[in-house]
Amino acid sequence: MSSHRFVVAVMPKPGILDPQGRAVEQSLPHLDVSGVTDVRVGRRVELTVEAPDMLAARAIVEHLASEVFANPIIETWEVAPASLVAAAG
Amino acid sequence: MRVGVVVFPGSNCDRDALHAARLAGAEAEPLWHETPDVRGVDLVVLPGGFAYGDYLRAGVLARFSPIMGAVRDHAAAGGFILGICNGFQVLAEAGLVPGALRRNSTLRFEHRWVRLAVERTDSPFTRAVPPSRTLRMPIAHGEGNYYLPDDALDALEARRDVLFRYASPEGNPNGSSRDIAGVTDEGGRVCGLMPHPERAAEAILGSDDGMLLFRSLVESVAIAGRAVTVA
Numbered sequence: 403m404s405s406h407r408f409v410v411a412v413m414p415k416p417g418i419l420d421p422q423g424r425a426v427e428q429s430l431p432h433l434d435v436s437g438v439t440d441v442r443v444g445r446r447v448e449l450t451v452e453a454p455d456m457l458a459a460r461a462i463v464e465h466l467a468s469e470v471f472a473n474p475i476i477e478t479w480e481v482a483p484a485s486l487v488a489a490a491g
Numbered sequence: 492m493r494v495g496v497v498v499f500p501g502s503n504c505d506r507d508a509l510h511a512a513r514l515a516g517a518e519a520e521p522l523w524h525e526t527p528d529v530r531g532v533d534l535v536v537l538p539g540g541f542a543y544g545d546y547l548r549a550g551v552l553a554r555f556s557p558i559m560g561a562v563r564d565h566a567a568a569g570g571f572i573l574g575i576c577n578g579f580q581v582l583a584e585a586g587l588v589p590g591a592l593r594r595n596s597t598l599r600f601e602h603r604w605v606r607l608a609v610e611r612t613d614s615p616f617t618r619a620v621p622p623s624r625t626l627r628m629p630i631a632h633g634e635g636n637y638y639l640p641d642d643a644l645d646a647l648e649a650r651r652d653v654l655f656r657y658a659s660p661e662g663n664p665n666g667s668s669r670d671i672a673g674v675t676d677e678g679g680r681v682c683g684l685m686p687h688p689e690r691a692a693e694a695i696l697g698s699d700d701g702m703l704l705f706r707s708l709v710e711s712v713a714i715a716g717r718a719v720t721v722a
Binding site (some may be wrong): 418419421422424425470471473475476 | 547548551555584590591593594595596597598636638639640666
């Protein structure tokens with residue numbers, strides 16, 4: 403068994419209204435920032451999995467991502483090994 | 492009728508639901524979420540609140556509570572389930588009713604009285620509602636913005652599984668698709684809605700329209716019981 407750390411990025415599906423992203427975008431003029439569009443706000447989950455190997459660990463994370471971390475009706479998700487993601491803890 | 496009201500960590504409308512069920516003439520008991528058994532009740536209520544603090548997404552963690560296996564079995568056996576507000580979010584996350592509840596388009600926690608159009612009065616949840624009568628109930632939620640893709644919404648409407656829509660004068664408070672406030676599963680025995688019938692259970696609360704749902708269920712259980720006896 404070995405330890406494998408992953409990052410799961412969850413985002414609202416393209417085309418689905420993202421009220422948080424819209425609120426951020428609408429507040430930007432108050433900061434005197436212009437020219438910013440398409441702000442979308444998602445969520446990032448980091449986790450460590452004990453498994454026989456990387457592939458087995460990844461399968462567990464993919465399962466958790468689709469069953470728990472993201473709601474497939476409204477969100478997309480992406481799994482990546484933490485070693486490939488900047489600033490992963 | 493025997494009613495069980497599930498108590499999750501963070502439920503806060505469970506006592507109101509027990510009270511409303513008793514007012515309608517039912518026997519009602521709380522069901523602790525860690526006990527994997529619904530004790531043979533006729534109706535399971537998933538009440539409002541903030542189960543598991545709404546962490547990750549409203550309703551998603553409650554879906555993994557030990558009692559939810561028994562709730563699924565209850566649904567599979569044709570038992571009645573009513574999910575109110577957070578309970579609707581749990582049902583949707585568990586896949587027991589179709590759809591997802593997004594954050595309100597207003598980005599605010601919306602708490603106010605709304606008016607509901609009842610799409611059909613031949614459902615177990617609405618049989619006591621007089622035809623063309625609208626219902627006045629309160630809402631109190633941050634994530635009630637019902638969503639399904641358009642083709643799935645068409646199918647939902649074709650099956651007549653939309654039970655409640657927000658109606659004038661207050662209108663749609665949260666941006667939900669096609670003004671949907673409540674739906675049923677394909678079997679018609681599992682219903683989730685964002686408004687709170689249990690908070691509109693007595694005139695002193697400002698409305699007793701919510702009692703029409705509880706009375707409908709008492710009648711429906713009596714009818715289902717007779718059907719079983721005859722069979």
